[in-house]
Every structure is written in structure tokens, then in C-alpha cells.
Amino acid sequence: MPSATKKVTVTRRSTGRYLATNARGGQIRFGTGADEEFSPVELLLAAIGGCSSVDVDQVTSRRTDPEQFDVTVTGQRIIDADGASRLDPVGLDFAVHFPDTEEGREAAGLVERLVKLSRDKTCTVSRTIESATPVVFKADGEPLD
Template sequence: MSEDSRRSVVVERTGTGRYVATNPRGGTIHFGTASGDGLDAHFTPVELLLAAIGGCTAADVDVATARHAEPDGFSVSVTGDKISDELGNRMTGLVAAFDVTFPDGEGADRARAILPRAVRTSHDRLCTVSRTIEIGTPVRTTVGDV
């Protein structure tokens, strides 16, 4: 793997059930476990996963359509069911539903026409997050000096 392909974040504990993820550029996201102790507004790790799916595919589709017309509205609702079965805890039934509207005009007509293809291409080839989930990449864990 090259240096250009490496992606990373560091997750640090900031309190009981509270964490902050920091990227190499210094950006941070605070998150935690939904336990009713005031963290309800924080994203949970599963919600971050859903946001990553939606954000990744939204970015792909936005690049493809916005070159033709600026959307009037653009949202992606990502849903799924958290289950626990013989395979352990996991998400099933993941759906990324696009709701995109464009103004009137020739460029907007082109954007509307390519929207379904842009969504398919993101799903089938471009979105690193959903492609990784669908293909099923193993996650290796390690423990430093104990």
C-alpha cells in the first residue's frame, strides 16, 4: 500500500461512554454510547456508520449532478436494522434513499436524467464505504503493550 492510499483516525476516550475521533488534519467528531446520561445528542458508532454510507454516496452523486445544475434540495436518508443473532451484533437491511430536487432548466434536466445512473455508479463502483461493507473486508484488531 502506498502513503496515498492510507486513511486513518485516532479514537480517544474522553469519559465513560464518550469518545473523540481525530483525523490527520486535526478534524474531530465527538460520539458516544446512547445510555440516557446526556449523550443522546451525540452520534453512536452505528449512526456514524450510517452517516459514512450516506456521506460517501452523497459526495459521489453530488459531483456528478452538480456540474449540470445546483440542486434545490439534496438529502440521503440511511436506515437499517441493528440485530443480534448467531453471527453477533450487526446491521441488516441497509438502505440509502436519495431525495434530490433541481430547479427548472436545461442543466437541471440533464442533472435529473443522470441522477439514477450516478446513484448506481456510486453504489456499484465508487463509494468506498458501502463497497467495503458489501464486499466484506476483515477488520484486524491488535493490543499494544499491556
């Protein structure tokens, strides 16, 4: 399968406030978490939940629209002995409910399998994190030591 390079540009708006722009022109404002704007960690949690939400929603909504579709994503921030911080563990909790109709029962019957499929195969975001994908930092195009 051909690879597709994804790209987002982050631009400083002011101290601690940024604008992420994708190749299609979509934009998200974010910051340090000192105000109502999302922090980078919250964006990461949203990306994990959003990725799996799309996986589940794309299939189930072909049957019927859900009455409730909420995914709560949590991450415990820990600080390692060397002072480095990370999230461990990250958890997703799906609350997806459908009308009590034939289509709704059919859609509801798919949720657990689709969540597992997302976890194991189709969610690029969570699978990237779990695979410990290297992140290469550069300054003015030059890799850092």
C-alpha cells in the same frame, strides 16, 4: 493505482464519550447514543450515505445546485443466535431534486446512473462493507487471537 492509507484516532473524552481525529485535524465527537451525539452505528450509516452523496453531488452540482439533496440511510439491527449484533439490511434512499431549468433537468437525468455507479463502483464505504473486508483487532500493536 497507488493505495492510500486512511487513519483516524479515537480518543476517550469521558465514560462513553469519544473524539475521532483525522490526519488533517478534523474532529467528530461521538458517544454511546445515550444523548444527542452520534453513536458508532449512526456514524457508520452517515459514512455510507456521505460517501454516495459525494459521488452524486460532485457530478450533478457541476450543472446546477439542487433544490433538495437528502439521503436517508437506514439499517435494521439484528441479533444473531450467538448474541452477536449487526445491521442487515442497510438501505439508502436518495431524494435529489433540481430546479426546472435546462441545467436542472440535465442534472436530474444523471442521478439514477450516478447512484448506481456509487453502489457498484465508487463508494469505498459501502463497497468495503459489502466485500466483507477483514477487520484486524490489536492490543498494544499485537494481533488478538
